[in-house]
Amino acid sequence: MRISARADYAVRAALMLAAKQDGPLKAEAIAEAQDIPHKFLEGILNDMRRGGLVASQRGVRGGYRLARPARDISVADVVRAVDGPLVSVRGVRPPELAYSGPAESLLPLWIALRANVRRILEGVSLADVASGHLPDFVGALAEDPAAWSNP
Amino acid sequence: MRISARADYAVRAALMLAAKQDGPLKAEAIAEAQDIPHKFLEGILNDMRRGGLVASQRGVRGGYRLARPARDISVADVVRAVDGPLVSVRGVRPPELAYSGPAESLLPLWIALRANVRRILEGVSLADVASGHLPDFVGALAEDPAAWSNP
DNA sequence: GAGATTTCCTATGTATTCGGTAGGGAAGTA
DNA sequence: TACTTCCCTACCGAATACATAGGAAATCTC
Numbered sequence: 201m202r203i204s205a206r207a208d209y210a211v212r213a214a215l216m217l218a219a220k221q222d223g224p225l226k227a228e229a230i231a232e233a234q235d236i237p238h239k240f241l242e243g244i245l246n247d248m249r250r251g252g253l254v255a256s257q258r259g260v261r262g263g264y265r266l267a268r269p270a271r272d273i274s275v276a277d278v279v280r281a282v283d284g285p286l287v288s289v290r291g292v293r294p295p296e297l298a299y300s301g302p303a304e305s306l307l308p309l310w311i312a313l314r315a316n317v318r319r320i321l322e323g324v325s326l327a328d329v330a331s332g333h334l335p336d337f338v339g340a341l342a343e344d345p346a347a348w349s350n351p
Numbered sequence: 352m353r354i355s356a357r358a359d360y361a362v363r364a365a366l367m368l369a370a371k372q373d374g375p376l377k378a379e380a381i382a383e384a385q386d387i388p389h390k391f392l393e394g395i396l397n398d399m400r401r402g403g404l405v406a407s408q409r410g411v412r413g414g415y416r417l418a419r420p421a422r423d424i425s426v427a428d429v430v431r432a433v434d435g436p437l438v439s440v441r442g443v444r445p446p447e448l449a450y451s452g453p454a455e456s457l458l459p460l461w462i463a464l465r466a467n468v469r470r471i472l473e474g475v476s477l478a479d480v481a482s483g484h485l486p487d488f489v490g491a492l493a494e495d496p497a498a499w500s501n502p
Numbered sequence: 503g504a505g506a507t508t509t510c511c512t513a514t515g516t517a518t519t520c521g522g523t524a525g526g527g528a529a530g531t532a
Numbered sequence: 533t534a535c536t537t538c539c540c541t542a543c544c545g546a547a548t549a550c551a552t553a554g555g556a557a558a559t560c561t562c
Contacts, residue, residue, distance in 0.1 A: 201352040201468060203440040203461065205521060212454040219453035226537070233452060240522055246539070259530030260536045275460065285501070289354040293501055301384060302370035302481040303363040308493035309426065309471075309480060310354065315498035316467050317352060320460075329460060330453040342459035347466035350436070350444055356550065377508070391551050397510070409509045410559025441521095 201287075203279075209236045210244050210282040211275055211329075217254060218270035218326040224256075224263030244282055251281030270330060276321035286321060287314040352438075354430075360387045361395050361433040362426055362480075368405060369421035369477040375407075375414030395433055402432030421481060427472035437472065438465040 212234045217225055227245055231238035245264055248254045255267045266273065276286060285293050287310075294310040320338060328334055334342065341347060363385045368376055378396055382389035396415055399405045406418045417424065427437060436444050438461075445461045471489060479485055485493065492498060 201354065201438050202442065203352065203438075204519095205441045208440055211457060212450070215453040215457065228537085234454065237522060239524080242538075243522095243540095249539095256538060257530080258528075258536080258538045259532095261531065262529090262537050264538090287352050287354075289359050290356045291353065295499055295501060299363070302366040303385065305480045305483045305485060306359075306362060306366065308485060309475060309489065311498050312485070312489045312492035313468065313471050315492045315495065316471055317464065318498075320464050320467055324460060329456045332456045334456060334459060334463070338460065338463045341463035341466045344466065347462050347469075348446055350446060355548095379508085388551060390553080393509075394511095394551090400510095407509060408559080409507080409557075410561090411507045412560060413508050413558090415509090 204283055206244055206282045207279045209234070209241060210248060210278050212236070213241060213245060213264075214248065214253065214266070214273065214278050214326050215330050217264060217266045218273075218330040221270075224261075224265045226263040229263075247282045248278065251277075253277060253281055266326070270327035271325050273326045274322045275324050275326070275329065276318065278326070279321060287317055355434055357395055357433045358430045360385070360392060361399060361429050363387070364392060364396060364415075365399065365404065365417070365424065365429050365477050366481050368415060368417045369424075369481040375412075375416045377414040380414075398433045399429065402428075404428060404432055417477070421478035422476050424477045425473045426475050426477070426480065427469065429477070430472060438468055 213230050213236070216230045216233060227242050228238050230236070230245075231241045245254060245256070249256050249264075253267055253273060254264045256262070256264050279286060287294070289297055289310055294307065294314055297307055297310065299306050323335055324338055333339075364381050364387070367381045367384060378393050379389050381387070381396075382392045396405060396407070400407050400415075404418055404424060405415045407413070407415050430437060438445070440448055440461055445458065445465055448458055448461065450457050474486055475489055484490075
């Protein structure tokens with residue numbers, strides 16, 4: 201289960217926009233601040249615009265800004281805008297799967313996994329992350345030192 | 352975040368082995384029962400053998416069996432054996448990431464996400480799935496009808 | 503030991519995705 | 533007009549995903 205570069209970049213760009221509330225921010229400025237290839241980032245910002253997450257303005261005083269308050273955009277919104285469904289199995293979304301025999305209960309397991317990922321990514325807004333204050337039910341998970349070690 | 356075909360196939364194969372406790376099971380039999388390309392499955396079973404999850408026996412009475420009791424093998428064990436780390440961001444594991452500016456709290460978010468995925472996949476054994484009785488904290492997630500709908 | 507069976511190993515192949523680049527057109531501003 | 537910035541399309545190399553093929557090595561039965 202990997203978070204793609206696109207998704208990571210998209211969230212970081214969105215966080216930049218969430219932090220700067222006055223006036224638009226240029227793609228180039230975001231690219232430089234977050235060390236993201238700028239042409240690649242342009243495509244990502246475009247996806248977010250199509251997804252209704254950011255608004256853009258061309259010209260010399262142009263750039264990008266969030267289309268909604270940062271509090272109303274979840275990390276899941278951003279990831280979905282650039283990568284499609286949050287969780288898939290072999291490229292298909294869990295409800296479309298069919299298992300037989302001893303694997304029958306595998307489907308509810310994938311469903312539970314997806315529900316859990318959703319709970320996290322839909323429950324955290326850009327404002328939460330940008331402010332450095334994650335919701336308690338998320339922050340608690342990250343405070344466990346064991347969560348930081350690679351087994 | 353996608354579960355690869357390898358991982359899905361591997362878990363299903365492992366579940367077949369968990370269900371059949373008497374004697375080994377041939378790759379061909381598993382492939383047929385679970386509709387998995389049989390040569391592809393052979394490679395997957397081989398990875399699991401190298402990972403110490405299954406034992407193999409050649410010859411006419413040969414096949415594969417679990418190397419440990421099904422209760423002592425988690426789904427996470429299987430996924431790791433065939434796909435490496437459970438969760439990665441841009442191909443690197445979260446603790447190796449470095450973020451700056453408003454993205455600083457993104458790292459604990461990915462950590463929390465990973466911790467949650469671990470909680471599920473490490474907390475469920477092959478015996479749990481094969482018996483159709485998921486642990487309560489997982490089953491509860493799958494019982495919510497909302498978890499089954501695609502947004 | 504002969505022969506059948508099954509795992510094990512290596513090589514090959516193809517399609518897709520991933521991450522990134524390039525160039526220029528459209529729109530807005532001064 | 534000149535400049536800036538987003539927008540669009542195309543392309544590209546490498547890696548990955550998902551297999552398939554062919555045989556060598558081990559094991560069992562007879």
